[in-house]
Amino acid sequence: MSLRKKKAEIKRLIGSFEREAEKFHDLTFSLFYVTDEGPIDNRKFKSPNHTIMLWQYYGKIDPQGSAEKFVENLKSSDLQWGLRGAKLSAFAVIEGDSCALFCRMAKRAGSLFNEKESSALKSRVVSEIQNSEIDGISKPTAAVNDNAMAVWLSYLLYYISKVSPGKDKLERIDPDPFSLSLLALEDLLESPRIEKADKSMSRVDELNFKVALSFPGEKRGYVSNVVSSLKESLGKDQIFYDFDYQSQLARPDLDTILQNIYRNNCDLVVVFLCKEYSEKEWCGLEWRAVRDIIKAKEGERVMFVRFDDAQIDGVFSIDGYIDANHFTEVEVSKFILERVELVSGENAQQIAARDKPTLRFGLPQSAALDSLRQHD
Structure with a gap:
C-alpha cells in the first residue's frame, strides 16, 4: 500500500x-x-x-x-x-x-x-x-x-x-x-512522494524548459512542493529545478549556464520573491537575467510569487504577483500552468527570431549553488 x-x-x-x-x-x-x-x-x-x-x-x-x-x-x-x-x-x-x-x-x-x-x-x-x-x-x-x-x-x-x-x-x-x-x-x-535525486540524464544546456524557478534556499520546501505538482502535468525535463540537475551544475562555469537558462532557454521564469531573495548572490545573478527579459519587453515570460513585502530592486508596487501566503503550493502550480499555456502558445518563429544576447556577469564561479543560497 x-x-x-x-x-x-x-x-x-x-x-x-x-x-x-x-x-x-x-x-x-x-x-x-x-x-x-x-x-x-x-x-x-x-x-x-x-x-x-x-x-x-x-x-x-x-x-x-x-x-x-x-x-x-x-x-x-x-x-x-x-x-x-x-x-x-x-x-x-x-x-x-x-x-x-x-x-x-x-x-x-x-x-x-x-x-x-x-x-x-x-x-x-x-x-x-x-x-x-x-x-x-x-x-x-x-x-x-x-x-x-x-x-x-x-x-x-x-x-x-x-x-x-x-x-x-x-x-x-x-x-x-x-x-x-x-x-x-x-x-x-x-506531499506523500519521494523524489529521486539528479533524475535527468539530458544535457541541461541543450534543453528548453517550459518553466524555470528562481528562489532562495530558505523557500525550498515550498518550491519543492510546487515542482512536484507541476511535474504531474508537465513531465520530465520541462521544469528547471536545480535539484534535478545537480551533477551537471557541479561545474566551474555555473554562472554562465544559469544565466543562459533563465534568459534564453525557458518559456517562463517564476521568481519567488522574499527578503532572502534580495540577499543571496546567486539569486542576484538570476535576477539580472530576469531584468534583461523585462528590458526586452518580454514581461509575459516573467511571473512573480511573493512571500513578504521585502523591497526588491526593480520590482515596483504596480507589478502583479501571486501571494504565497494566501495560496497553497498546488494552487500556485495551477496558476503557473495557466501562464505556461499562454506563453507556450506564442508563435515559435517569432520566439526564434528574437534577438537574445548572452549576458555575462563578473560573479565568482562556484559549483555550490545551494551553499551560496543558504549563506548568511
Missing part, C-alpha cells in the same frame, strides 16, 4: 510524535562516519544510545581484481554493522534517556514506506555516492540499510535536504528527533 493510502496512519503518528515533542526530551540525532581505517573522529556518546548503520560505500570493484576480496569480506562480516573493508560507512546515533522510546516509534514510522518507496529513498543515497565515483572502468558499489528504523532516519535526512539543503550532511541534526519527525510527517501528509 502506498503512502497516499496511509493518511490515517500518518495522522496517528503525527499525534504520537506531537505528544512527545511537547515534552522537550533531551534527545539528540547525529551522524557518525567510519572509513576503512577507522572512525573519522573519536567522539564519545552519551548513555543510553542506539547506533544504526544507514549506508556504506564499499569502493570500486574491478571484476578482474577486487571482486574476490569483496566476496571474502562479505562472508566474514557482521552485517548488522555493515561490510568489512568499506571505504566509508555512515551511522546514525540517537542519544538520551528517551532513546528506546524513539527507536520504537521510528520503526513504526519507517514501516509506512512500501518496498518501492524505500527503494526510492535508497536510490537517492546510492546515486549520490556512485555518480561521484564513476570512472568507466570499475563499478562503484554502495549499500543502504533497509531496516525500518534506518529507513525512517534516512527519510528524516531526505526531508532536511528539501527544506535546508546541506544541513542533512552535518554531524549534529537539529531539531530533536521527536520534533524533526513531527515536521517530516506533516510534510509527508501534504
